[in-house]
Amino acid sequence: MNALDVDQIIEQPTIVIVGGGIVGLTAALLLKSLGQVTVLDKGGLSPKPLHVADRVLAINHASVQLFKTIGVWSDIQMHARAYDLMQVCDDQSGGQITFDAKVLKIPNLGYFVSQQVIVNALLKRIGQTKAITCYPHTVCEAIERQLRAITVRTSQHSLTANLLVGSDGAHSTLRDLLGFPTDRYKYTQQALTTTIEVESSCQTMAWQKFMEDGTLACLPIDKGNRYGIVWTALPERLQTWQAWSAPAFARLLQSYTDGWLKQVQVISPRLLYPLQFVHARSYIQAHAVLIGDAMHTTHPLAGLGLNVGLLDVASLYTVCRAAQQQHQPFYERLILRRYERQRKANVVKFLMMIEALNYGGTATGWGLQLGRYAGLQMCDRVTCIKRYVARYALGGEFCYDIQS
Numbered sequence: 449m450n451a452l453d454v455d456q457i458i459e460q461p462t463i464v465i466v467g468g469g470i471v472g473l474t475a476a477l478l479l480k481s482l483g484q485v486t487v488l489d490k491g492g493l494s495p496k497p498l499h500v501a502d503r504v505l506a507i508n509h510a511s512v513q514l515f516k517t518i519g520v521w522s523d524i525q526m527h528a529r530a531y532d533l534m535q536v537c538d539d540q541s542g543g544q545i546t547f548d549a550k551v552l553k554i555p556n557l558g559y560f561v562s563q564q565v566i567v568n569a570l571l572k573r574i575g576q577t578k579a580i581t582c583y584p585h586t587v588c589e590a591i592e593r594q595l596r597a598i599t600v601r602t603s604q605h606s607l608t609a610n611l612l613v614g615s616d617g618a619h620s621t622l623r624d625l626l627g628f629p630t631d632r633y634k635y636t637q638q639a640l641t642t643t644i645e646v647e648s649s650c651q652t653m654a655w656q657k658f659m660e661d662g663t664l665a666c667l668p669i670d671k672g673n674r675y676g677i678v679w680t681a682l683p684e685r686l687q688t689w690q691a692w693s694a695p696a697f698a699r700l701l702q703s704y705t706d707g708w709l710k711q712v713q714v715i716s717p718r719l720l721y722p723l724q725f726v727h728a729r730s731y732i733q734a735h736a737v738l739i740g741d742a743m744h745t746t747h748p749l750a751g752l753g754l755n756v757g758l759l760d761v762a763s764l765y766t767v768c769r770a771a772q773q774q775h776q777p778f779y780e781r782l783i784l785r786r787y788e789r790q791r792k793a794n795v796v797k798f799l800m801m802i803e804a805l806n807y808g809g810t811a812t813g814w815g816l817q818l819g820r821y822a823g824l825q826m827c828d829r830v831t832c833i834k835r836y837v838a839r840y841a842l843g844g845e846f847c848y849d850i851q852s
């Protein structure tokens with residue numbers, strides 16, 4: 449039987465999404481125009497009150513475009529902080545580079561917003577949408593394959609899907625149940641996040657420092673003079689600092705930010721995250737695809753993991769919609785291969801760039817330090833290089849036609 453036989457096309461295909469994080473929920477809101485969508489998640493799938501300790505995420509222009517397309521941007525924007533300056537410095541060599549939206553002739557470099565704000569906006573939109581059914585507190589326990597579909601078994605349900613989407617994060621159960629070969633390892637670093645308030649600040653500037661064992665980022669957020677802190681370092685150091693009193697940690701932070709932040713007050717608990725690298729060697733099977741952290745997880749130093757996961761969603765939707773418009777079954781392997789081809793080169797390039805930055809940005813030795821200093825100073829002076837780097841980080845390299 450020809451896999452693309454038009455006689456076999458199902459009028460109302462069913463799409464089951466395992467994992468309702470930001471990537472899975474965004475996929476649900478885009479893919480709903482292709483068929484009936486069900487989202488299942490081990491969590492509650494209900495909006496939560498915002499908390500000062502919520503993790504802050506950098507959102508680039510491509511992600512904003514996607515959120516506009518699915519009608520959630522206005523809810524997110526209310527709590528988002530646009531930034532127009534980004535300063536990156538190297539502690540060991542003293543080199544630094546500044547990205548300035550004005551010089552790059554763009555309105556801003558992106559936004560910082562809490563993860564919970566985005567999740568709440570997506571869940572609100574899904575609540576208004578009949579074509580999406582949510583199963584909270586539900587875990588996928590087994591998978592069965594049929595000739596033209598795939599069945600997901602949970603403790604309460606048996607759901608047959610024409611397309612099964614795995615968006616259940618770095619520790620994806622679905623990826624393992626489907627037997628996707630995957631490369632993974634733990635980074636030697638962990639991440640500590642917290643929220644601080646300062647006396648006064650340049651509230652549209654983000655600041656990041658590369659140090660011997662990790663990076664320290666200060667990201668302006670919505671209210672007053674607040675910053676989200678993301679500090680990656682060796683676990684022993686972070687665990688010690690986590691146990692310190694808030695004033696002692698505030699003094700430490702002030703000293704590490706070279707006095708740039710004044711009168712620091714730590715206003716939320718300090719949370720630790722283990723960091724891992726995950727990359728599935730293939731992204732698709734017949735009737736099944738991976739997206740987001742389930743497909744690729746990396747070090748958060750460039751604040752791009754979610755943004756790249758959202759590009760997976762845009763790419764998957766674009767490929768599937770084009771197939772459906774040509775009366776082809778978008779859930780067949782031959783079609784899904786187009787998604788895999790489209791994403792693989794970009795994802796591999798992204799992962800290699802992060803590995804190079806993590807290794808090159810923290811490595812010691814005078815040769816590397818000198819190279820870093822020269823590289824940063826040169827990039828800082830040559831606008832076209834900066835424009836290229838900024839364009840990549842803003843997601844501009846990937847322009848999808850994503851009308852839903």
Ligand SMILES: Cc1cc2nc3c(=O)[nH]c(=O)nc-3n(C[C@H](O)[C@H](O)[C@H](O)COP(=O)(O)OP(=O)(O)OC[C@H]3O[C@@H](n4cnc5c(N)ncnc54)[C@H](O)[C@@H]3O)c2cc1C
Nearest residue numbers: 467469470471490505506616617740741751752753754755
């Ligand atoms: C400290 C830190 C800072 C970061 N900062 C940034 C940033 O500034 N910008 C950026 O772009 N990225 C950032 N990232 C990366 C970003 O957080 C992730 O890439 C993004 O959250 C991945 O989203 P996801 O929806 O794919 O996965 P997840 O957010 O992990 O969501 C997975 C969902 O699946 C559910 N689930 C898990 N297992 C199961 C199961 N077995 N059955 C059913 N459901 C299941 C979970 O409950 C969850 O809802 C950062 C990461 C870290 C650790």
